[in-house]
Amino acid sequence: MVKKPGSIYYLYKRESGQQYFSIISPEEWGTSRPHDFLGAYKLQHDLSWTPYEDIEKQDAKISVMSKLLSQPVALPPSTESNFPGFRSTESGL
Numbered sequence: 001m002v003k004k005p006g007s008i009y010y011l012y013k014r015e016s017g018q019q020y021f022s023i024i025s026p027e028e029w030g031t032s033r034p035h036d037f038l039g040a041y042k043l044q045h046d047l048s049w050t051p052y053e054d055i056e057k058q059d060a061k062i063s064v065m066s067k068l069l070s071q072p073v074a075l076p077p078s079t080e081s082n083f084p085g086f087r088s089t090e091s092g093l
Helices: 026-032 052-070
Strands: 008-013 019-022 036-043 050-051
Touching: 036 052, 050 052
Parallel strands: none
Antiparallel strands: 008 019, 008 036, 036 050
């Protein structure tokens, strides 16, 4: 299974203790669910996992950061050197 960022995955645990993700929700399994359900997670675009209950808050943070990063920023001119210790040869020094 290829995991797709932005999708919700459901974490289950087998009797052996092995944990695995599935695209099938507990509701879809119904009473035939084969293993213990541990939780739901969203795969973020940076490949991190967000618990289901935190998705709305995390998506809001990501939206704010995206807006901030997409705005052009003009830096004020600086008269100070960006390279401490560097002396210009234009002044003859």
